[in-house]
Amino acid sequence: MAKKSRTKARDAAAPAEGEVGPRQPCPCGSGKRYKACHGAPGGARTPFVKRPFEGLPSECDVIALRELVPAATAPLQVSGTDRSVVLCSLLPMAAPAMVRASGEVWLGLQVQHAFGDPARDLGAVLTAALEQAERGEPGVVGLTADPGPGPRLQDLVTGDRLDVTVHEGFDYWIADVEDKDAMAAALEQANASVNPTVKLASVEAAYWTNVGTKEHLRWVMPEPEDQLLDALARLHAAGKDDLAPGSRLVGMFRAHGLLAPVWDLPVGTGAEVLEEPAARFAADLAEALASTEELTAAERAARQGLANRQVTIR
Template structure:
């Protein structure tokens, strides 16, 4: 009886809050995924400020998200802003660096920035900006090696403040051999490199559409496509195409769901084994045109389209 009374009292405490007030155990309204008491409801506010769409405004935002979340081995050169000291220095954005390092200054003075890192401080664009500033300072001092980021960087420039340009020139590699392309003693790193390469699934970027990547994970092939449209409009458009049977990229393919990463959606298709990347080029371009038409359609969804939308919304997995 006492246990039931305590449960009832606890339920009353959690339900009798001021209208509009967020309970301590409810999700924080900022979208961080944490409970309110561990985020903006914590004493002094959140430890790390969560940014829902951290890469907005950066060149090729969708490709950058793919490099961070989907592509095992990829690189893209960055162009530093003219106002930045050392703006003529070569900087390369990398999907992954050895030991998941945030950055490296090479012996040549070139700077590599890593996207797939172990730290999570709430705003990866701010983290990238902080580690780039540290790497530039080290390079100017003639130092080389790994540049770490062990603590939240605090206030400072974000990557958007430090680079310029409209697009990224992405190169997808077969493995991580680019790590040692400028290293003379390659034999000493051969074992670690082989181990890393074994974990890299074959991946290719389609050329006729933006931010669409084919991959072969052994038991299946997938097409994963990061799209820039707002989530609600994109779900409506995908639902229209699904209900009309127009979301089958190639015969035997199936739209199975989507990732949500850094504020954008990435629809995922299962593909028949043996499909490969080249055969997807034309069908992907055709699908992109159909999607643009569906996005422009502002009519209410039909009953079948609403059911399709509900099914798609239930097949989402949030990565970040």
């Protein structure tokens, strides 16, 4: 029997453009190879979703709160209940959800279930938390296994947008607790890790932060990646991407199917002075997005440079 061509076998197994190869890390963030996780037959019941929060009110802010903002909250309107529900960037002990003694439900965003679809996981946790609250049982709610089919977060949440409040620390953890001294040490330790953060008011989903040695503006944008890269390249080549004296567009994060451009800012810039330039940049960006002209050589070079300075958050 003739030997099979190893080259042909490799070619047949090569993934198509945009697909995940069997030996590559699974995009869900589990740390496993794709063939042993979401690429395994029957290995994962929930398919991996590239843009899991699409259709959710304030999708860009949700991504920012999940990946970039340390301490923030937003009330949620949930269909089928008048119970108070609060979306939180982070809960004590990184809990997925909590039913408070008051009966209020808190849902945590900064949780890595690694079941393929964070919106499905959050929907399952929220559903379980609401059921637990109806039973009058305060405590932590979480997932121990892939929840399988069911409502996603955007299937449960109503309204057009979220009203996000950025906090200086995690004092909201104990806002409804009588014995605040019992959590004082844990709260102090958690607050020590928080970098000052401010949400800009003039544009959507843009957050200034001070990390000590420098300041940044991180801005989650809803446009498709290719179109956004073209538009950013046009503005960069035209010198229209500066937001403050000494600022520089240094790259971008890719998170949950969207891009978040990042600007370095000189220490002492602050958030307030960025409001007007950010609004102006948003107007210029909208014009650049509408352009149908071919990129110039300078714009193509700028685009390549931006594409090479991307970091994917999983």
